[in-house]
Amino acid sequence: MICGGLFPRWSGTFRSPTKVLLALFVALSAAWAHAAEGPYDETADARLALRQALLDAAAARTSVLVVFGANWCPDCRILDMSMKKDPTAALIARGFKVVKVDVGRFDRNVDIASAYGVPLKSGIPAIAIVSPRNDVLYATRAGELADARRMGDAGIHEFFQRASAATRPGS
Numbered sequence: 001m002i003c004g005g006l007f008p009r010w011s012g013t014f015r016s017p018t019k020v021l022l023a024l025f026v027a028l029s030a031a032w033a034h035a036a037e038g039p040y041d042e043t044a045d046a047r048l049a050l051r052q053a054l055l056d057a058a059a060a061r062t063s064v065l066v067v068f069g070a071n072w073c074p075d076c077r078i079l080d081m082s083m084k085k086d087p088t089a090a091l092i093a094r095g096f097k098v099v100k101v102d103v104g105r106f107d108r109n110v111d112i113a114s115a116y117g118v119p120l121k122s123g124i125p126a127i128a129i130v131s132p133r134n135d136v137l138y139a140t141r142a143g144e145l146a147d148a149r150r151m152g153d154a155g156i157h158e159f160f161q162r163a164s165a166a167t168r169p170g171s
Helices: 002-006 017-036 046-060 074-083 088-095 110-115 148-166
Strands: 063-069 096-102 126-130 136-139
Touching: 046 063, 046 096, 046 110, 063 074, 063 088, 063 110, 074 088, 074 148, 088 096, 088 148, 136 148
Parallel strands: 063 096
Antiparallel strands: 063 126, 126 136
């Protein structure tokens, strides 16, 4: 009874290997559930989400911002957090319907990125901006957002200002 001498109150608490395994299982399950949370819905039907966003964009007379990324990617998480903060959040809300497309470990929805001319090998997160008719207006081609951690909120906002200006009619 090693614990009994040092910690009499806990004496016998973890005597049973079953209790130790159960405690370990509960801790690992909680960690796994927390790790599974993220900005990208790994079970979403990306094609359906894109179709809906295109319909919504047509009604709102805006463009669709397609964000390609994965929950395991730190830069993708940083970009997502930055997109939720003002002034970037307001800029995006005014000009875009947003669709987040999970690319997994570059084994999911890569055909969608390819169709929009977004080379995922250049890095994620990556984006495409498309018209309500699904015409590509802008796409990251050289990993422009793949270093979102270094860009910071200000750099990400500047990026979206430039991308937004480049996709306006007449620009």
